[in-house]
Amino acid sequence: MQNPRLTIIVPCYNEEAVLPKSAHILDGILTDLIQHKQVNAASKLLFVDDGSQDKTWKLIKSLEKQYSTVTGLKFSRNFGHQNALMAGMQVASPTAEIVITIDADLQDDPQVIPEMVARYRAGSDIVLGVRNDRSSDSLFKRWTADGFYRLMKRIGVQLVPNHADFRLLSQRAVQALLTYEETNLFLRGIVPRLGFPTTKLYYHRQPRFAGVSKYPLRKMVAFAFDGITSFSIAPIKVILLFGMVISGGSLMMMLYALIQGLLGTATSGWSSLMTSLWFLGGMQLIGISIVGEYVGKIFAEVKHRPRYIIETDDYTATQQPAIVNSQRVHG
Known part of the structure; x- marks a missing residue:
């Protein structure tokens, strides 16, 4: 096997x-x-600037002069972490x-990157970096x-x-991924579906040495919900199940009320009535919201808008001229 050309993509x-x-x-590891x-x-x-508001892009331009291995890609605005990864792979894949x-x-x-490369050379198209514990969380x-x-x-x-977005992909795996x-x-849900030879590489996650996390609790919850609704209609099925249970319970309560009325022992129950109304109203709102989430996803998909827009591409400028002309489609 000839020495493969590697691109390390950093959103x-x-x-x-x-x-x-x-x-x-990273330059030290790649140079070695x-x-x-x-x-x-x-x-x-390849550092992909996802519409940063600080001096990230200026630093990338400075690093390009400092290290011969460094190149940059700049979005016109913030398009999100997953799109930054896809843009880097699309630009690098040819x-x-x-x-x-x-x-x-x-x-x-x-430091496990060399082992990832070794796993690729041994025949793996996909090498997944997997945390060996979550003790730092x-x-x-x-x-x-x-x-x-x-x-x-x-x-x-x-x-x-315990696998996030630390992974190695072969060229054919990337090309397959780009068809999605x-x-x-x-x-994280798409890559395991590609089906190419895959291995897991376990590592110990390090503490962040500077800056702050870009995934606070709110974004983590949104990301998790996006993952669920992107791959399963289970939430809608749960709503159906709740609806069936509540309907069954309502029929039983109607039968109970009818019997009480016939026996002449019915009493007014404001608290139970209001509780039922609030509960059913809340369930309806939840159901509408979940269905709306799926409708919103369909709305976003059918418009076929580009996933990202590249403002500056220094990576293709370092490649062959034929490659530069092939990189104008941005998802």
């Missing part, structure tokens, strides 16, 4: 606090791989035999994460527990 959103150190570490002839000398680091995606904070251990986060993975498994979604054209991306 960035307001990461000026971590970029200098992250670039230094090149020197040991594990990857091609044309391999690159020339890179393998891509590795990793977040800029390097909490996912970059709070008790609440561990509990909610475990509950999420159990729920996804129960509703039939193929997820790898949905607007609502949940890569």
Whole structure:
């Protein structure tokens, strides 16, 4: 096997606090791989600026001058983490035999990247970075994460527990992934569906050395719900089940009220009436909201708007001219 060309894709959103150190570490790892002839000398680091509001893009431009391996890609605005990953893969796929995606904070251990490459050379098209424990997380986060993975498994979604977006993909795996054209991306659910030879590589997650997490609780909940509704109609089935249970209960209550009326023992019950009304009203609103979520996803998909718009592409400028002309379609 010839030395494959590797592109390490790093999505960035307001990461000026971590970029200098992250670039230094990743450049060192990539340079070492090149020197040991594990990857091609044309391999690159691709930092994708997802519409940052700080000095992230200026730093990327500065890093391009400092490191020969560094290139950048800039969105016209913020399009989201998953779209940043897809953009990086689409731009890199014509020339890179393998891509590795990793977040800029390097909490996912970059020191296992050489082993990822070794697994690829041994025949794996997909190498998933999987956390070996969640001891660095709070008790609440561990509990909610475990509950999420159990729920996804129960509703039939193929997820790898404790795997986020730290992975290696071969060129053919990337090309297959790019055929998924949905607007609502949940890569953790799509990648296991590709079906190519896959291995798991376990690592210990590191604490964030600077900056703040870009996934607070609100975004984590939204991301989890997006994953559920992108791959399963189970929530609608749950609503149907609740509706059947409540309808059955209502029939029983009607029968009970009829019997009480015939016996002449019926009494007015304002509290029970109001409780029933509030409960049923709440269930209806929940049901409408969940169905609306699916309708909204359909609305977003059928418009076929681009998932992202690239403002500046320094990566293709370093490739062959023929490749530059082929990179004008942005999802």
